[in-house]
Amino acid sequence: MAAKRQETVLEVDDLSIVYRTKRGDVKATNHVSFSLKQGEAMALIGESGSGKTTISLALIRKLPKNAVITSGSIEYRHNGEIQDVLRLSKRQLRAFRWKDCAMVFQGAQNAFNPVLKIHKQFEDTARSHGWTDKQAVRERALNLLELVRLDPERVYDSYPHELSGGMKQRTLLALGVLLNPQIVILDEPTTALDILTQRAIIDVLNDMQRQLHFSIIFISHDLSLAAEMADTVATVYAGEIVEMGGVNDIFYQSLHPYTYGLLTSVPTLAQEQDLLQSIPGSPPNLIHPPSGCKFHPRCAFATAACSQDEPPLIQDFGAHLAACWHKKALAESREERVS
Amino acid sequence: MTAPIIELKNVYRQFKKGREPVPVLQDINFSVNKLEFLCLVGESGCGKTTTGKIICGLLPPSSGAVEFEGRDIAQLKGADYRRFRRAVQIIHQDPYASLNPTQTVFDMLSYPLSAHKLARGRRGIAQRVRDLLDLVDLTPVEDFIDKYPHQLSGGQRQRVSIARALTTEPAVIIADEAVSMVDVSIRIGLLQMMMDLRDRLDVTIVFITHDLALAKYFAWEGRIGVMYLGRLVELGPTQRLIGSPQHPYTRVLLSAIPEPDPEKTRNKEHIKLRSEDIPRLTDLPAGCTFHPRCPWYEEGLCDSAVPELLIPRGLDGGVKVACLPLEHGKELKLHES
Numbered sequence: 001m002a003a004k005r006q007e008t009v010l011e012v013d014d015l016s017i018v019y020r021t022k023r024g025d026v027k028a029t030n031h032v033s034f035s036l037k038q039g040e041a042m043a044l045i046g047e048s049g050s051g052k053t054t055i056s057l058a059l060i061r062k063l064p065k066n067a068v069i070t071s072g073s074i075e076y077r078h079n080g081e082i083q084d085v086l087r088l089s090k091r092q093l094r095a096f097r098w099k100d101c102a103m104v105f106q107g108a109q110n111a112f113n114p115v116l117k118i119h120k121q122f123e124d125t126a127r128s129h130g131w132t133d134k135q136a137v138r139e140r141a142l143n144l145l146e147l148v149r150l151d152p153e154r155v156y157d158s159y160p161h162e163l164s165g166g167m168k169q170r171t172l173l174a175l176g177v178l179l180n181p182q183i184v185i186l187d188e189p190t191t192a193l194d195i196l197t198q199r200a201i202i203d204v205l206n207d208m209q210r211q212l213h214f215s216i217i218f219i220s221h222d223l224s225l226a227a228e229m230a231d232t233v234a235t236v237y238a239g240e241i242v243e244m245g246g247v248n249d250i251f252y253q254s255l256h257p258y259t260y261g262l263l264t265s266v267p268t269l270a271q272e273q274d275l276l277q278s279i280p281g282s283p284p285n286l287i288h289p290p291s292g293c294k295f296h297p298r299c300a301f302a303t304a305a306c307s308q309d310e311p312p313l314i315q316d317f318g319a320h321l322a323a324c325w326h327k328k329a330l331a332e333s334r335e336e337r338v339s
Numbered sequence: 340m341t342a343p344i345i346e347l348k349n350v351y352r353q354f355k356k357g358r359e360p361v362p363v364l365q366d367i368n369f370s371v372n373k374l375e376f377l378c379l380v381g382e383s384g385c386g387k388t389t390t391g392k393i394i395c396g397l398l399p400p401s402s403g404a405v406e407f408e409g410r411d412i413a414q415l416k417g418a419d420y421r422r423f424r425r426a427v428q429i430i431h432q433d434p435y436a437s438l439n440p441t442q443t444v445f446d447m448l449s450y451p452l453s454a455h456k457l458a459r460g461r462r463g464i465a466q467r468v469r470d471l472l473d474l475v476d477l478t479p480v481e482d483f484i485d486k487y488p489h490q491l492s493g494g495q496r497q498r499v500s501i502a503r504a505l506t507t508e509p510a511v512i513i514a515d516e517a518v519s520m521v522d523v524s525i526r527i528g529l530l531q532m533m534m535d536l537r538d539r540l541d542v543t544i545v546f547i548t549h550d551l552a553l554a555k556y557f558a559w560e561g562r563i564g565v566m567y568l569g570r571l572v573e574l575g576p577t578q579r580l581i582g583s584p585q586h587p588y589t590r591v592l593l594s595a596i597p598e599p600d601p602e603k604t605r606n607k608e609h610i611k612l613r614s615e616d617i618p619r620l621t622d623l624p625a626g627c628t629f630h631p632r633c634p635w636y637e638e639g640l641c642d643s644a645v646p647e648l649l650i651p652r653g654l655d656g657g658v659k660v661a662c663l664p665l666e667h668g669k670e671l672k673l674h675e676s
Binding site for chain 1: 382494523525526527528529531549550551552553555556559581591592593596597598599600602603604605609612616
């Protein structure tokens with residue numbers, strides 16, 4: 001599934017976001033940088049409260065009112081043009097959302113208006129982006145509904161309550177790509193769905209991506225989903241990307257103790273008996289985050305240096321980046337475990 | 340093998356939706372042996388939570404019986420009934436909903452102790468509460484004992500839930516999706532703690548989950564029961580069930596689950612269902628309820644009779660399956676698609 005044309009569609013540079021709250025500033029995103037290539041599927045993985053959703057909301061400028069972007073830029077590239085998403089006017093933003101970058105929210109089964117038929121919701125979306133030809137919208141919608149393996153005619157003329165959770169999720173994916181966006185952001189696309197429904201969604205997403213060539217950013221705490229769908233994986237911890245690389249790098253050669261800890265805490269089916277270990281402690285308070293490396297209070301490899309200096313996110317080989325002072329110790333420990 | 344501590348005999352349970360009866364559980368038969376690792380798995384709506392509630396007496400079966408140590412719990416009265424309720428406890432799924440927001444950890448743990456007279460005097464109760472928090476690793480105890488639920492993280496709340504279930508020194512704990520709501524990184528720690536408590540306190544844990552990988556980890560030495568639309572469709576030793584699943588539904592489920600390993604998960608063969616629509620409980624298909632979706636469906640057989648949970652002909656290893664073709668000793672071959 002590796003991206004063939006390596007054109008960058010999105011470039012996030014040094015993005016920082018804080019939420020202003022009564023108790024202080026929540027540093028939800030800290031100096032996050034990444035780029036997304038055309039046709040690439042990128043996974044943001046991490047625990048709840050790690051800042052995954054904040055990053056993705058910033059990409060479409062849908063942050064809550066108390067959020068302030070304190071640094072950084074988000075560049076969107078399309079047909080040789082470069083737009084700074086953070087500087088778009090209200091009107092430009094309306095056009096940007098959905099048409100260039102669509103987001104399918106978590107628990108999206110509830111995203112439909114319950115009193116409107118599905119076709120009305122497709123038409124409304126199209127119209128608000130200046131597409132008024134109902135017949136053309138219908139044709140495109142039916143094609144997309146077929147692509148997500150639904151009975152197009154029936155679904156298009158249904159009310160949301162007439163569809164099951166999995167059907168709604170698929171309909172929403174179809175609605176998400178109605179305007180042919182370049183980037184689709186999926187927030188926990190399979191959470192709260194049954195196993196067989198999850199499988200259907202994964203297969204449908206793969207089909208859609210193959211045919212429509214959009215880029216995906218998906219947020220998930222489900223490592224298996226990332227293993228199956230992502231080209232690139234970024235691990236988010238305490239509002240920072242602590243590791244980023246190709247899916248195989250991350251799963252087989254992880255260089256950050258947090259990523260490694262996540263991987264060794266997930267049971268598998270394929271393995272014989274799993275040797276699992278969970279990460280001690282809990283995610284840090286982002287109002288008063290720990291000094292130095294934010295993972296150090298939970299890290300088995302931490303030394304005194306870790307609590308003082310924050311390790312930079314740097315690459316050692318290839319495109320694999322990790323922010324840790326003890327990559328070598330981690331690699332050795334992994335080898336011991338394997339043998 | 341020791342005598343079963345819990346036994347379900349032909350348990351049916353209906354709910355009503357308006358006037359329409361909804362069969363949530365049908366013909367459930369299985370037993371829980373003392374200290375075995377038993378796990379019930381299935382998708383939402385399969386009846387696994389209802390089964391859990393019926394085991395601990397929170398819901399009566401519509402027909403059939405639940406036996407605790409060989410005695411029908413519906414017949415228990417007075418002191419015997421109280422003893423049963425003390426002996427079988429449940430941990431609910433959502434630690435945000437199952438703890439009273441107006442009570443401190445101390446309140447929640449001390450109440451059952453005094454109500455059941457399990458500890459005496461203010462000192463005795465306080466000591467027992469401290470011991471319980473210690474058991475679930477909420478230490479130092481001072482940091483937690485006076486906290487309200489909103490001051491605790493999800494994982495800590497679930498530990499309080501576990502401690503609360505332990506207050507009555509139960510013989511059986513039903514853990515209903517007890518780790519599903521906590522973060523991946525601490526899920527296994529919580530599960531390992533529960534497995535450890537089983538050894539230390541001699542408590543049998545029935546683990547209910549939708550996550551087969553988690554079930555496999557928990558019940559590696561035990562058994563897994565797979566439920567579909569209110570029926571138990573396969574029950575057998577975990578390693579056998581995961582390694583060579585028999586019932587079509589179990590096979591499809593196992594083939595559908597993604598693995599946290601890019602190569603394995605991308606090369607996994609997925610068995611295709613004939614239909615992705617899940618039948619409604621109010622309008623169940625005739626015969627085997629899985630037949631409209633089953634890739635191995637045999638016309639005239641599967642839609643004719645409801646299969647019973649049996650040891651199929653020619654199959655050893657302690658696996659029970661509810662599938663008519665398997666019952667007749669047939670091999671399952673995939674239809675041409």
